[in-house]
Amino acid sequence: MTQKTALITGAARGIGLATTKLMLDRGWQVAMLDRDAEELARASDGLEGAAPFVFDVSIPSDVDKAIPAILERFGRLDAVVNNAGVAEFGPIEQTDFAMWRRVMDTNLDGVFLVSQATLPALKETRGAIVNIASISGLRASTLRVAYGTSKAAVIQLTKQQAAELGEYGIRSNCVCPGPVRTKLAMAVHSQEIIDAYHDAIPLNRYGSELEIAEVIAFLCSEQASYVTGQVIASDGGFESTGVGLPALRK
Numbered sequence: 001m002t003q004k005t006a007l008i009t010g011a012a013r014g015i016g017l018a019t020t021k022l023m024l025d026r027g028w029q030v031a032m033l034d035r036d037a038e039e040l041a042r043a044s045d046g047l048e049g050a051a052p053f054v055f056d057v058s059i060p061s062d063v064d065k066a067i068p069a070i071l072e073r074f075g076r077l078d079a080v081v082n083n084a085g086v087a088e089f090g091p092i093e094q095t096d097f098a099m100w101r102r103v104m105d106t107n108l109d110g111v112f113l114v115s116q117a118t119l120p121a122l123k124e125t126r127g128a129i130v131n132i133a134s135i136s137g138l139r140a141s142t143l144r145v146a147y148g149t150s151k152a153a154v155i156q157l158t159k160q161q162a163a164e165l166g167e168y169g170i171r172s173n174c175v176c177p178g179p180v181r182t183k184l185a186m187a188v189h190s191q192e193i194i195d196a197y198h199d200a201i202p203l204n205r206y207g208s209e210l211e212i213a214e215v216i217a218f219l220c221s222e223q224a225s226y227v228t229g230q231v232i233a234s235d236g237g238f239e240s241t242g243v244g245l246p247a248l249r250k
């Protein structure tokens with residue numbers, strides 16, 4: 001039980017799966033949590049050092065069951081990556097309360113619930129929390145009234161956690177990915193949106209799952225032992241560009 005263990009939510013695919021694989025490569029054990037049982041079974045098959053846990057982070061009673069199950073399997077928790085997220089985009093006038101709630105349930109409530117439930121275990125290891133927000137939590141845009149607001153709240157939640165949990169040696173940091181071609185993004189990005197992103201991002205491209213995972217893994221690691229309460233955009237420079245109009249390029 002000396003091997004470090006990370007809990008990664010939304011680990012069945014996309015950024016969560018890439019982070020799982022990277023952390024396994026770096027010698028961690030990984031509790032892979034996802035509500036999509038089939039995809040999680042496929043993703044975790046053959047991954048040595050990982051174990052699947054089918055739970056929904058937005059349901060308090062699920063979270064209450066998940067954490068003891070993970071601790072029973074691994075005996076410890078050194079890092080929690082709150083990555084599970086949903087994206088539903090729409091104009092303010094067409095965002096009904098059910099859609100607003102669906103987005104908040106997973107993106108915000110899930111982060112709060114999982115972090116809270118893992119605190120006793122993280123206190124024992126003086127562990128780390130890494131919350132995955134989004135560039136949409138830093139920069140407002142159309143169609144993201146629920147998604148962007150949920151991610152801005154995750155940024156503030158991270159700072160609250162850092163302020164309060166530092167005395168236990170627990171660090172909390174936030175990663176804000178720019179666009180990455182995962183199932184989540186591709187469901188809401190048309191070709192027109194993809195082209196516009198390419199124009200607006202200084203590095204002129206989408207990021208990869210691995211590029212986001214590298215930042216997450218760093219923040220979980222001892223290399224980041226004096227870093228807490230920080231928000232790091234892994235976004236190709238998108239956040240830094242105030243007036244990123246294509247017309248202003250040479």
Ligand SMILES: NC(=O)c1ccc[n+]([C@@H]2O[C@H](COP(=O)([O-])OP(=O)(O)OC[C@H]3O[C@@H](n4cnc5c(N)ncnc54)[C@H](O)[C@@H]3O)[C@@H](O)[C@H]2O)c1
Pocket residue numbers: 009010011012013014015016033034035036039055056057058083084085086087106110132133134135136176177178179180181182183184185
């Ligand atoms: N892909 C992007 O462009 C992008 C950009 C910025 C931020 N993000 C954020 O990164 C995170 C990962 O996104 P991704 O692109 O890899 O998405 P994805 O859809 O590929 O993967 C998300 C995973 O989370 C799981 N999940 C969703 N709700 C859950 C819940 N309530 N309980 C348990 N599991 C749940 C899904 O089943 C899925 O396996 C999300 O928080 C997302 O908002 C993604």
